[in-house]
Amino acid sequence: IISVSVNDIVAVGVENFYASNDHYFLSDALHFLSIFLGVPLCQVVYYSPKEVRVVADGISAGNGINISPDKRYIYVSDIVDHEVDIFERREEEQLVYLKSVAVGSLCDNIDVDHRTGDLWLGCHPSSLKLSKYDPEDPPGSMIIRIKDIHSEQPVVSQEYVDDGHVLQASTVAAPYEGKLLIGTAFHKALCCDLK
16 A cells, blocks of 8 residues: 655656655544554655555655765655664665664754765754644754764764744755755744854
8 A cells, every 4th residue: 555645755757756655544543543653654655657656664754855966875754763764776766774863853854965965854853842833932943964874873963953933843954055044844944154
């Protein structure tokens, strides 16, 4: 069964892409139960004009998805497990799980710096504040950078953190020419200088 809750896609051709699914069930109650019980039912799906098929599974909640600069690896942020899963592309676009890198936060979308290979993640420090929005105590923002993700010791660093009074619910971050652009779920965008 192919899940029906696409969260993000990454193109690998003119008409071909991978898609991450963040829900297996359409029912909120069943989705909550699968998360509560820790049953990783979400998938990555490959789409081409000729077919749609599952190419990776066992993901708790696949959120952002992106590709390495050399096009050999697919990265999927698992927002529930607070990690980035790394898959290697194989024949017929099948994905083989290699490892996961813990980030310690609810990781949303992934941007890949195609010069350095670094991953930039828009993250949510608190799921409770994100789901129960209170303007007096807004959800914060966190940007995480992963360097050397394929090494035995990837370097995970917090590049931006805010309690929600400047920027609420960051979902994506993209570096460009010494600047970092941060986008959010429902707030504003922020442009920062990188040190």
